[in-house]
Amino acid sequence: MKKLLASIALGLERELGWTYPPLVVLLSTVPATASVLTIVMVYWVGASAAGEVHTGWIAFLIVGASLFTHLSSYIWSPLSAVSEGKTSYTYPLVFIAHSSLSYIAGRVIASFIESSLTALLALGTSYTAINLILGVSPPLSFTPVNLALFALTMVVGLSAALGLGLMLAAYAIFVTRLEWGLPVYISGMLMIFSEAIFPVSALPQPLQIVAEAMPFTHIIRASRAALIGPLDRYPTEFFLATVLGLAWLLTGLFIYLYAEELGRRRGYIDMRVA
Template sequence: MMIKRFLDQAYLYHKGRSVAFEAEEFVLMEITYPLITMILYCLVATFSFKTTDLTCWVIGNAFLLCTNACIFGVGIMFVKERQYGRMRSIIAAPCSKLSLILASGVFPTLFAVCASVCGLVVGCLVFGVTFSGVNLLLVALTIIVAMISATFFGLFISAFGLMNDSMHLVLNVVSYLLMIFTGAEFPIKQLPVAGQVMAQIMPLTKAILAMNRLFEGNIKDFIVLIIAEFVTGIVYLLLTFVVFRVAERVAQRNGKFDMF
């Protein structure tokens, strides 16, 4: 019964985000537009780095396809709740908020997985990336872990919607931070020391590196990196819960739903 209620809540969140779109519009927004962006960046890499081996760029940009669903989709969760008029119920309800936070990330994770898979398929068809000799089950595991981590990061960012009224600016900045610090566009070792430290706390960084290690056949490093990526996602989930609890208590004490 609890699982059914959780899934119903997840579906309602999905309907709230997508009800205004036809199915074709939704697919174009969630998959086709990001795919075109991925192709653009891979073509830029071709001419910038003078190479025809685009495997690492295809992998990195395929993972970044989750940005639309996991960052922009999930990141405005509490902004939307305010618009829907549900903030009163969410803040005042005496139940645990962890299931509510998790439910909002179910469908974005699924769509992000689909987008990343489509990105890798396009990489095979357009840029000649080959999966021969690569364990496809481990590829699937990497994508799932990476998208869960990115979704939890999006939930963490969404909690700041209770603290400021400029979430669209925040989300756009975060999307570029992912592009810079995850190693999707250029090697992390080219960043300054502070940037390399920043890269290690960002989601997707270790998953992208793990996928590259998988293509190289380095299973030992792959296992370490994929575990580290999963731990990164769990840390962001816990931080989301902590930030929300702080905002919740401030709202109850001050008698208002926002901290700004």
């Protein structure tokens, strides 16, 4: 636990310590908000031209896009921890100290804390900006109960994101250049397959099965149930998000530990990223 806490502190220092922390939060919130606004405007332009604008769908997009930017920003952190660590020779030292897993987990949690704050702010600012720009009030409910359920879903989402992050960290152990290439693809796939910006039913039939098997789809659905409703959908989606998230976490753990062992035997641990 001490190692984990030290790693969280290190991660927070890395995320927030390069300049004034409020500036970091602002610099993260502005692009996240812009990303949400772009998605809403695309819907607005398409739906206006078709004459079928529904404020319910705008609420759907605000929640989905905010959560997508949140998830896609912190699933990078394990890969970044390994690749940056290899460049700076931190990672081999961490590895020798037998705490590589807690180091990675700590970095993910630190990134999760920073990203959660950004996501919540992006949710609020994009809601306000849409109200000002488009003159509509998306039907979102920000009562303490709704927000508590939303926060609970984000915490459950941590297990799935950590699982995926560990798989990416395993990949980073062996990659010596262009290590950011795969996460870009995975982040893009998440946008398509996690119901972040359109319902799974808009995908061709075989792809819908892939989307339903993703924990992120259920995390986003549970979040929508919490903030938009109906609340009776929340328990089912929350359960599916938890079960699938744990399955991804266990898979990620297995893959990472195996990769670390293989990396040690083959000497990839201290191979620098080009």
